[in-house]
Amino acid sequence: MFTAATAEQRFVLDHIVRLGEISPEATSGLVDAVLEGVGQFAAGEWAPLERVGDTEGPRWTKDGVKMPAGFIAAYRAYVEGGWGTIGSPVEFGGQGLPVSLSAAVLETLGTANLGFALAPMLIVGALEALQHHGSPEQKALYLPKLATGQWTGTMNLTEPQAGSDVGAVKTKAESIGDGKWKIKGTKIYISFGDHDMAENIVHLVLARTAGAPPGTKGLSLFLVPKYRLNDDGTPGAFNDVHAVSIEHKMGLHASPTCVLSFGDHDDCIGELIGTELGGIRGMFTMMNNARLNVGLQGVEVAERATQRAVAYACERVQGYRDGKAVAIVEHPDVRRMLLRMKAQTQAARALVYYAFGQLDRSRAGDAEAGSRVELLTPLAKAHPTDLGNEVASLGLQVHGGMGYIEETGAAQHFRDARITPIYEGTNGIQAADLVGRKLSMDNGATLFRLLAEMRTEAEDAGLRQLIDACEEVGRNLLGCDADDRLAASYPFLTMLSVGVCGWLMEKSGRLAARSGSEPSFLRMKQAAGRFYVEQIVPEALGLRAAAMAKATLLYAVDAETFAV
């Protein structure tokens, strides 16, 4: 039921990311070996645990969270296979390959087992925060373990009163000298906050030091291991971090979502990462990375849901064509759903990989790529996760009544997908980021340069019309007040995302038409590209009215009246 999307990943890395320009080390042979290797690994070790993760799931005990049978061995195999090391820095035992390639590895793991893949995904965030903001000692002690995945990482931001408003964090850090701090507080929604797959867990914790100002400016970032390190760097004494409970979520059951209590016995010791009151910088390092990776999760669930629906549609015989009983894949409306799923999955992947590619270029010193990935991050988080939900829902629909029965598996994708538009900044927060910080960082210049580049390549009249509409809306929003900007933010985010995807999909279709190898893969790619441009791009033009609308109507009635 699971196959890694190797040919498609390779196509996108070659033609959208243009990996060869980014990294001479990432030779064609190496890329093939990585993509195919992780595909085989994921199929053999991770995909078979998907349903166990969903139905059994992790178990809370007073001695910590226990993963379901099979996960511990499968995680060990991941570490031993070196799959965590692809994008990690060479000096700490990693392979130092482009992040767009390590994203492909993560995609394959997540397609095989979305919830499980949250463990490696979170390691990347912790690793990058330490790499950019940690002290040499911290890097030496922690990075080699995170680079291989021997230890896992977590992001501890949210508290009951501090969700989208991270500035409301109350967890306290008190200096006890020697560069050590006592941590006390409760964090919620901590993915893989506790488990028994690794020797140690590296918690990165946002907390407030004594006398810190209110809001985000008063936050500092702390490194808080589950087990304190002995002098030789091995895990030692328990550090008073307790998983108080795990949440009963609608999906993503393989990932234990913990309530973590730090310092119940006043004995939880952390170290500052970077400077005091500099927490928000470290947090953004983690979050920006996590946002692209959550966007990637949208691709993952879409890919898996599509594979499952295609397999079912080719096998389920129902109804007739030309008097002959046929599999439902032969019926026009089922084909429409499947082609839409294919097109949306490819579009989501193109968008996220393109953003990762810009991140790689930015790290290599390309300033324009740096601005572009900043602009694209809210799009690459929000739109693919919306698409993951749409595609998972279509996949369930293709199954008919069977789709609603849990044993079929389609329902799990639908449930799993639903968290992705919420966590790592809700998609509404992404839209606010787009029309706020990202648009205003240079008065729209990065956006308009991107749109200009898209316009020079776009051929389809509808696509050009959409690009023009995005420009019109973008210019309009720059002159709006905050309420109007926010009222239009989500429709604009979707329009612009479809515009970028349309540009990349049309280009992919053109390139596929010119390529000679793997003819059926490339024919499918052309069909998906045409469907995207001919049917999905026009839908996005329908959002122009909402993206140009003012906030007035939203406030035409007061809050209480909504309850009438």
Next chain:
Amino acid sequence: MFTAATAEQRFVLDHIVRLGEISPEATSGLVDAVLEGVGQFAAGEWAPLERVGDTEGPRWTKDGVKMPAGFIAAYRAYVEGGWGTIGSPVEFGGQGLPVSLSAAVLETLGTANLGFALAPMLIVGALEALQHHGSPEQKALYLPKLATGQWTGTMNLTEPQAGSDVGAVKTKAESIGDGKWKIKGTKIYISFGDHDMAENIVHLVLARTAGAPPGTKGLSLFLVPKYRLNDDGTPGAFNDVHAVSIEHKMGLHASPTCVLSFGDHDDCIGELIGTELGGIRGMFTMMNNARLNVGLQGVEVAERATQRAVAYACERVQGYRDGKAVAIVEHPDVRRMLLRMKAQTQAARALVYYAFGQLDRSRAGDAEAGSRVELLTPLAKAHPTDLGNEVASLGLQVHGGMGYIEETGAAQHFRDARITPIYEGTNGIQAADLVGRKLSMDNGATLFRLLAEMRTEAEDAGLRQLIDACEEVGRNLLGCDADDRLAASYPFLTMLSVGVCGWLMEKSGRLAARSGSEPSFLRMKQAAGRFYVEQIVPEALGLRAAAMAKATLLYAVDAETFAV
């Protein structure tokens, strides 16, 4: 958390259905008494069981299906309250009121407890099939019990090989004389196929008699009680109908979805309803009714999800406006979601109630209304169920991370809603019905008359444009071959539904502006109407390209290539 949408129901019955024209018995006082009465009943008796139904759910035992604690008493209270009798025929103990009023009763019950309300909903289908096709003896014996809900009903169509293709039914009926038939076969997906809330269950079963031709023409409809009737009409001996299992569904857990085995011991006796080989007529009587009622379920889940999201948004403090901490309802993008939920819920209700009103008029002899409800049935089934899913998803999103935690309740609506676009004919089947039978029944005349009426009333330029686009697509489809029609069917169904909803919502907004009472309710109604016309109608225009597209692209690659 639950309040019946009484003011809104009343508004729609008065202004969209125009109930006064349909039934002089349905006086203003009576309508108020019914709507408010069932609202109180549902709040007190049914809504509190919503989560128990979800988490505990019915239990299969070898002695039959057992409902969770509380359901038996709550069902008895429903029967004793007379809530089942509103729309049932007077001669069999019902109140004979319009179906649009009994729909409002069903809506309130389903908003309180979607899965539970499937029990009364299915009774209506069985009742109508018997009323229209049963013998006088069958009516006398069964209708009084179904009219009150003392006995429940089921629809037994689907078999493993016969889903959307109902003509593939294999269940056998063998005549044993005396008007009796032996029934043998297995049916799947039978909602409330077994339970312990009522003294008897009246199964309506599609089966094939000896020598019957293949396909739907060979089907006959049988009445198969769970317990055979004694001479005095009371339930007697068990009739060899076994619930073999209940499905593990993603949602709607309160409703036991059974695999029913008829005649395991060769001792299951049924009676023919109507004539042999006339099963498909009886089935359509049940199904058309059920389709409107499933559309109504879309309204129900949307209403409940909206209520829950509004309550949460008014209570959850997060973030700032003008330097003051505020509840999230004050943020523009949250308001946009809530206003969209309000608008879509009202639109779905307007569409379904309008269709029920046409059904009432048709039953009173209005032929145009009869054609119109036939045309509108696929719209009124499919579009509101799509909207129920959209609104439940937005409701979950408004809750942020909390929405993904089952205890909050938003996730249940999201899971429950997902079956409604599938059962009673998938929404794809509805779209095929629209562009096939419904469009061709009179070469589009009913559609074009409806569009002409809409055009005379529509004021907004975008709405008029959408109406024109629907006409253009409708005329185009009439000249297309079957594949092209089916390829365009779903986008056309959505466009046309939004057109009809836009017409009804714009009109409602106008009427609300003119009314004087309940000012805050009417202001909300105007805002929802404007939002619908200004933001949702333009989106539907974006579907024109897909609705005008040919099937060619869908078949540009062959089935196997989808798996590449």
